[in-house]
Amino acid sequence: MRIFHGIGRLMITAAAILGAEAVFRRRCLELCYVPAVGRNMSALFSTGKSSEGTTSGRMYSKPAKSGDPAISYPFTLNRCSRDRCISVFDRIKNDEFLLPPSTNVKNGTYKHLSLEFGMLRRYADELDHVFANATFMGVTHTPIKKLEAETKPLEALLLHFRGFERGDSICLFYQRDGFPLVPSPSASYIPASQRMLSYFEKVMSGLIGLRVSKVHCPYFFKNVIAIDLKAPHHQLTSEDGMEKPESYRILFVARRAGNRIVMADNNDGVILLTSATHDEKSGVKDGVGSVFHTDSSEKATPDPSEPFPNFMDRFKGKEHMSLLKAMTLTYEGIGPKCVTLLASKAGIDCTKHVSKIENVADFYDCYIRWLRAPDGVVEQLRFVTHTPSEDDTDAKNSDHNGDMGHDEPTLPTEVEVGGAVTDGSATGNGGKETSKSLIEYVFWHWGTDVPVYIHNRLAEETRTLIDGTVERFEKIKTQCIGDEQQSERLAKVQERLDSLDSYSKSLDTVMKWKSPEEFDLVKTINEQVYDLGDLTGYRRKGRLQREGRQHGSPDGGTEERNVRHFRPKKVNPYKGILVIKMNPGDPNTALIIVGRNAEQNERVTHEIALPGDVWLHTKDCPGSHVLLRRYGGSSEALQVAADIAAYYSKARARTSAPVIRTGIENVSRCAGAQIGAVLVNNYETLEGRPDRGGEYVKAHRISLN
Known part of the structure; x- marks a missing residue:
């Protein structure tokens, strides 16, 4: 605590006030308005005391502790050119990056960075360079974990595009938790002729062939990225009073409660599909058919024309909060790191209480100029600052009823060397050079969530393991x-x-x-x-188990952990399950998966099943749960699966038996019933021939256990 006595305190305070007023008048003249004299934070929130009696407004700059890394926010990066964006995305597309292991899940780092509008707007501009005129090819549902409730929103999705100039595959990964839209290594799209589409995939397939007209943030300071699609060789705007051609918009809404996808008509804004839609009924409940509106918020939308008195009035009632907390609680789309950078630019300490900040005019000046910048003011904030530590004065004395934003990331140190930015945290790649592109920045921190990247790394690891073994x-x-x-x-x-x-x-x-x-x-x-x-490990494990049974080992678990190379074997969900390949020589052939008892039926339906699978079972007759996967709409494969379902049922002795078929999303557990019991909605009925099913099983059965 700073204590000033006597005349020295009065002189310092008066000088600070006069200096702040002079700077403020000069700034106001530049911005073409003249507010009342003496308007500073202390005056607005004074409780009857004179300005001489307030705490000193001396500039405060907390020195960095030894070992505390300086953070570099994405705004510190230079604006990326079109060629640079395309070059960086090409490296991602070709899977040339090797990322360090992800720690996002453990500590929540980077979780809500997508709520920074300035970052989203610039990121969308860079994606626009890459995806300009690209052709939309479709989406692939990539479930992160097994969906047990029909009403659960879509968790993950891969969006496929074909590049305009070279016709190559370019992809984006959507996830409900984390950053909403992440670049992905390329992956070919499997059409409906080769697999069973889920309801969401089926509706999105209606956009196949449309071209990307723009990637942007259509709503000012709303955390929404939009991909606009139009028909080839057509413009979005009407000409000479002609009706606008049909066009669509895919919106990715970033929210703390979970991101959301919305597909809407670009002409009237009517919602056609959402990430919570799994059938027509659920779509109506989630807003399908209504006009899209951004989520309402109690926070104010930043206004570039907001006058200084209105800006000050917004902080009434927040005088005992830090400027950092007050700004993030007051304005939408502005996060703690953005406030920190603006405050450093203005030369003030954002951790001080609002009522104790004398030179708020400088901060307001930086804030308004940042809003008025045509390109999202990226260049306005090119400097490095230090993150306020947890033992700051405001952290001890502030009101904790609100979101302080402590879950925002501490980003790696970046220093400019010869025009390039070096990422000091990239120890996994030996201090690799990082790009001045937000595309690479996003992939660097969220790329380990992308299923294509995860698959490719595991496949490479397995190949190395096989070769070494x-x-x-x-x-x-x-x-x-x-x-x-x-x-x-x-x-x-x-x-x-x-x-x-x-x-x-x-x-x-x-x-x-x-x-x-x-x-x-x-x-x-x-x-x-x-x-x-693991030859040696298994033999020793067996010996230790035998010795433990004979001599009564006090801690068998400790002995197992001491076995070299020992790793507990995971349960294989396919163990004992009958799997039949329609064409054994084709790796992408249709699969028929059969459960032959109640326990296997439970695993087949609730563990092995994937979105897009067709579920079959004899109607009104006990029998096996059967899955048909990757059948591509083939009526022949569907009939074979129906015959097999009839064969593995109590109707085996009959000439024919009715078999129901439905999508796996229409099958759910029956609460309180025996294992293997399910509820089925929206099914169709086929005729199954048990005799043909038995012959097919004998000729094609294989073992995967």
Whole structure:
């Protein structure tokens, strides 16, 4: 606490007030208005005391602690050119980045950075350079975890586009939690002719062939990114009074409670689809058919023409908050880091109480000029500042009834070296050079959430694991050849080498991401290969278990953890499940998955099933739960699945039996019922032939357990 006595205190306070008033008058003349004299924060919130009796308005700049890194907000980056944006996105598209492990889930870092309107607007401008005139190809639902409730909003989605100039695949990843729209490595779109589409995918497929006319933030200081689509060779604006051609808009709304996708008609704003829509009924409940409006907020929308007195009036009742907290609670689309940068630009301490800030005119000047900048004032904030630490005065004395924004990220140090920006935190890549592009910035922090990136890295890791295990077994095999005492060991090694060769061939077909279910196959291969290579660990584990049963081990868990290379084996959900390939030679062939008892039926329907699968079961007759996956709309595959469902039922002895079919999203657990019991809505009925189903099973059955 600063204590001033006698004449010295009066002189310092008076000088600060006069200096602030002089600066403020000069700023006001530049902005073409003249407010009342002496308008500062202390005067507005005074309680009868004179200005001489207030706390000193001396400039305060908290020095950085040793070891505290300076943060560099995205606004510090230079504006990125079109060629630079395209070049950076090409590297992402070609999967040339190797990102450090993500820690976002553990500490919440970067979670709400998408609520900064300034960042979103510039990010949208960069995406506009990349996706200009690109053709929309469709979307792929990429479930993060199993959906157990029909009404659960869409969690993740991959949007596919074809580039305009080179016709290459470019993708964006939407996620409900985290940053809403993240660049993704390229992935081919699988059309409806080769798989079963969910309701959301089916509606979005109606936009296939439209071109991107613009990527932008259409609402001022609303956290919404929009992708406008139009028909090829047509303009969005009407000419000579002609009716506007049909066009659409995909909106990505960033919210703390969870992001949202909205597809709307671009002419009248009517909502056609939302991320909470899984059928027509749910769509009406979520606003389909009404005009899209941004979410209402109690916060004020920043206004570039807002006069100084109105700006000051907004802080009444917040005089005992810090300027940082007061600004984030008052204005929409402005986060703590933006306020920190503006305050540093104005030369004031944003952690001080509002009532104690004398030179607020300088802050207001920076704030208004930032709003009036035509390009989102990126260049206005090019400097580096230090994050206020938790032991600041305001952190101890402030009112905690509100959102302080402490979940905002502390970003890595960036220093300009020869025109490039070096990211000091990129230790995973040896201090790699980062781009002056928000596209790369977003991918650097959220790319580890992208399913295509995750799949490709796991496939590469599995390939390395297979190669290393094969090399090790080949050495063991060489040592065993010619030694009669090692004949049993040689046979075991050769058996595992054959298994590794089979896994290697299977991995070759799924090295690149094609569909969500292939990621499960890569995970299974990775786990199986790891177990195959763990010869010593398994033998020792068995010995320890036998010794524990004989001598009563006090802590079997500790012994297991001490086994070298030991890893508990995960339960394979496909264990015991019958899986039939329609065409065994085709890696993308349709699959028929059959549960043959109540426990397997439960796993098939609630663990193995994926969005887009067709669910079949005999009507009014006990039987197996059957899934048809990747059938591409083939009536032949659908009939075979119906025959198999009839075969694995109590109607096996009949000539024919009715079989119901529906999408997996229409099947839900029956509360309080026995295991395997379900509720089914919106189904169709087919005729199944048990005899044909039995013949097909005998000819095509395979084992995946």
